[in-house]
Amino acid sequence: MTQIYDRVALIGLGLIASSMFWAMKRNGVAGHVAGYARSAETRDTARRIGLCDTVCDTAIEAVKDADLVVLAVPVGAMGQVAQEIGPHLKPGATLTDVGSVKKQVIEDVAPHVPDTVHFVPAHPLAGTEHSGPESGFATLFDNRWCLIVPSEGSDQGAVDQLGNYWKALGSHIDVMDPDHHDLVLAVTSHCPHLIAYTMVGVADDLRRVTDSEVIKYSAAGFRDFTRIAASDPTMWRDVFLTNKEATLEILGRFTEELFALQRAIRQGDGELLHDYFTRTRAIRRGII
Ligand code: NAD
CATH class of the missing domain: 1.10.3660.10 (6-phosphogluconate dehydrogenase C-terminal like domain)
Incomplete structure (x- = not known):
């Protein structure tokens, strides 16, 4: 059991977020996991299958008190979600994402991150052709790479902690620049x-x-x-x-x-x- 963060919030509850949840539970990586997805149907499915300790009806509620917030929505939606939750992030928290593209996501998200929050983008190189809350599984990230893409001025302690988090989910990590x-x-x-x-x-x-x-x-x-x-x-x-x-x-x-x-x-x-x-x-x- 390696607890890396006390409270984690997952925004978007598809393949990647649901796999992260099951991997966190398998390895005791987080104390409490809150989740939010835009569609009521997805939230209902999540509640039915026990995905997340708490499923919230708003993103703002999910990120409240979270030490790590993970944006796991399609890359085109990252900026808008960051804008919504930005003012509600806990000072000292880390905001990360799992988007498959990094430069544009950083450009879209960074302006909405308060100075008191560490923004550390990342991309797990793991996936399947399936999507949605029921497609996740605990071993998705085992022995796969997760690329950490720190933005300019990222806090080294926050980068290291996120790296330890991905290692605890089963991945190898590497650091890369966005381009x-x-x-x-x-x-x-x-x-x-x-x-x-x-x-x-x-x-x-x-x-x-x-x-x-x-x-x-x-x-x-x-x-x-x-x-x-x-x-x-x-x-x-x-x-x-x-x-x-x-x-x-x-x-x-x-x-x-x-x-x-x-x-x-x-x-x-x-x-x-x-x-x-x-x-x-x-x-x-x-x-x-
Ligand atoms: P998915 O389609 O399985 O899940 C996406 C989730 O986001 C769904 O729950 C959807 O309802 C929710 N969502 C969409 N728009 C939203 C919004 N505006 N606000 C809140 N929730 C919203 O997708 P996935 O495969 O889990 O991908 C999530 C992210 O991970 C993407 O950015 C993708 O690029 C990245 N990624 C995917 C893979 C892969 O192979 N599938 C691998 C690595 C990274």
Whole structure:
């Protein structure tokens, strides 16, 4: 049992927040956890399944007296939630978020954080294609990375405490600056999601045109795309709208490579294809 904070408030009760709650309970990381979600239906579900020690009907009530407040809403909603709760945060508390994009979230949230509160943004690199209060589970963060992205002038004690919190939830931690974070995530997560959405969209269009059975007979590669493309539309819409610069940069590079491979296929350039696939295979072998 490693209690890191006495009172924690979770704002937004979806996959990430519910997993944080179950992981906190498993490891005794918080004394008391209050939760709030915008929809009454989500709050009712949370009460029914015992998600959070107290489910509050307002965000203001949830953050009252909290030592750690976690914003776990879609990235496009972070600023508005911060504006609402900002004046009600306890002096000395830490405000963090779990958003998949960091630069824009920091720009949106920071102006609403009182001087007496420590703002320490973070991003757990863990997730599934499921969403909502019933999708969480205690082991989601085990052996996964959580990137801590301190804003300028973040208090070191608050940064260290948040790092210890994520370690107590089962994660490894690293510190990164916001621009670098957004570029790395554009490569490792955001653009792969866009490619999966596109591939599944293409297959669906094809099915309409030819009435072929691409979905029914989908093989492993395509199945993986369909799993990724089943991810929450609101969350992913917000990711692309807020990480515009980095995702456009990576998509530009991606389309250049795709055109090069397209040309190689058209020209029957087997050597280029083979060399390319050999290089990418080595990367996979480096990961596992
Ligand atoms: P989710 O869709 O499962 O849950 C989002 C929750 O926020 C829901 O309870 C929803 O009702 C609530 N919500 C939405 N707008 C709100 C508002 N304005 N005020 C209060 N509550 C509001 O989403 P999730 O997967 O838990 O994602 C939450 C955050 O975590 C996002 O910022 C996302 O970028 C980030 N994240 C997601 C993943 C993933 O793979 N799902 C991984 C890491 C980080």
